[in-house]
Amino acid sequence: MIDTKTMAAPEGQQPSELADEHAPVLRVQHLVKHFHRAGGAEVRAIDGVTLDIVPGEILVLLGPSGCGKTTLLRSVAGLESPDSGRIEIQGRPVYASAQGTTVPPERRRLSMIFQSYALWPHMSVFDNVAYPVKHAVRPRVGRRELTTRVQSVMDMVGIGELGRQFPSQLSGGQQQRVALARAMVAESQLVLFDEPMSNVDAKVREQLRVELLSMQQRLNFSALYVTHDQGEAMGLGDRIAVMRDGRVAQLGSPQDIYERPTSRYVAHFVGSSNELTGTLVHRDPDGSARVRTSLGVMTGTCIDPEVAVGDSVVLLWRPEQTILSDSALPHSINEWEGQVETALFLGPHVEHILCAGDATIRTRGNQRLIACGTRVHFSVRPEHARVLPAADRT
Structure with missing residues (x-):
């Protein structure tokens, strides 16, 4: 109806x-x-x-x-x-x-921009862009105003000189700009x-x-x-x-x-994460929590009110939140030793993959490359280590 x-x-x-x-x-x-x-x-x-x-x-x-x-x-x-x-x-x-x-x-x-662009192949770029205005229920637009509006939007997206071309004559990027101009022209x-x-x-x-x-x-x-x-x-x-x-x-x-992901699903879908499984052994009202893991007891932050002492949990933190050092870190709460397994130079940053017991830890930063096989110290600040339920709630 x-x-x-x-x-x-x-x-x-x-x-x-x-x-x-x-x-x-x-x-x-x-x-x-x-x-x-x-x-x-x-x-x-x-x-x-x-x-x-x-x-x-x-x-x-x-x-x-x-x-x-x-x-x-x-x-x-x-x-x-x-x-x-x-x-x-x-x-x-x-x-x-x-x-x-x-x-x-x-x-x-x-207005809508489709994945396939949905351009009319038999229409010029100008006519594709003008289509929503020409066929609008209201208000009607005069020819001069239509031409001015369409040309202005085409110039804005960088296709001002392509008005007489047809979609088959354009690159993928140019077709994308036509679709964007068509969406914008309807205001x-x-x-x-x-x-x-x-x-x-x-x-x-x-x-x-x-x-x-x-x-x-x-x-x-x-x-x-x-x-x-x-x-x-x-x-x-x-x-x-x-x-x-x-x-x-x-x-x-x-x-x-x-x-601040609220689940393992979100944490793993948005970016990469280090993860340690364990059991929650203590939590304070301010969110501070301690978890027993394969590396020992680790301090993190738990804001989920349904997580209780004794529950199976995971500690998650981002690779760039891992602090890496050649020597012991003074006054560090969460600190362990590991061995560099892989070192990657990726232009804007360097990544190291560490082996610590049965855990694999990824680090990301702008430090120098450390040779594979080198023993190093690493840590993560408690406010960066998120304590989440081991099983995502559906």
């Missing part, structure tokens, strides 16, 4: 409330979407997801294939039909199961990105990332961005929603996600 009254304010709200500059541009509430496999098994592609995007924010959906991130994006776009929940764009419901509201994609006041306040940089090489991807951030800051649009690339998520997102099995495993700033 298509709700023909969606242009009006939702019941109980006045139009002035919808103009609140701090109100979410996108609001997703308790969204659920099922798929059925050939054998009849039911899969929850989206399992009760709730999230908001505020004006001017880029929210990145990050996760592996099959985690539900693209299904969520397509549900917001109107290309998938959820089973229940609610989606609001700029204060108006575009999907609401309780009221039977479903607004078609072309009336959702958003939507919400833009959806479905892994738009997966088809270009690493150097072009880095350049496009910088250009995208620059344009987003100039135009101040909000974005929902899907990727499986953690570097892309860290570089673009104001916040990141790490997804797993249709749910949001953790939502926070890139720094929070990286430095």
Whole structure:
């Protein structure tokens, strides 16, 4: 059923409330979407997801294939039909199961950039970019204004001289810019990105990332961005929603996600980690905790209120948080000896892989290369060693 009254304010709200500059541009509430496999098994592609995007924010959906991130994006776009929940764009419901509201994609006041770019092969670059404005329901735009707006956006993304070319004559990076210009020309306040940089090489991807951030800051649009690339998520997102099995495993700033993961799943998906398994033997109200591991008792930080003394836990910390030294470290709480097994020069930093008992420890820093076989001391500060449940909760 298509709700023909969606242009009006939702019941109980006045139009002035919808103009609140701090109100979410996108609001997703308790969204659920099922798929059925050939054998009849039911899969929850989206399992009760709730999230908001505020004006001017880029929210990145990050996760592996099959985690539900693209299904969520397509549900917001109107290309998938959820089973229940609610989606609001700029204060108006575009999907609401309780009221039977479903607004078609072309009336959702958003733009979308697809992984395949979805350019019209028979249209010139100019006509591809102009398409959303030419076919907008309203307001109508005159030819002179259309030409000016399209050329301005094409210049902004660096394809101003390619207006007469066709998609087949362009490189992957140029096609990406055409897709981005087409999304920008409609002047939507919400833009959806479905892994738009997966088809270009690493150097072009880095350049496009910088250009995208620059344009987003100039135009101040909000974005929902899907990727499986953690570097892309860290570089673009104001916040990141790490997804797993249709749910949001953790939502926070890139720094929070990286430095304060709430589960082993998040810690291992976002960056590399050192991990020691053990048993929690003590915890203080301030979060300080001691864990018995194969290397001995180690002090870390535990903020999970459900972790109790006697539980199986893991200590996680990032390679760059490992302090490495040729000699003993004075006044260090967590310190052990190990042997360098591998030394890697990686340009901006050096990595060493250490063997300490049955544990393998990775370090990352700008120190000199240490020869393999060398005995070294290493440690990690308690505030950097996260104590998490050994089994991730589902």
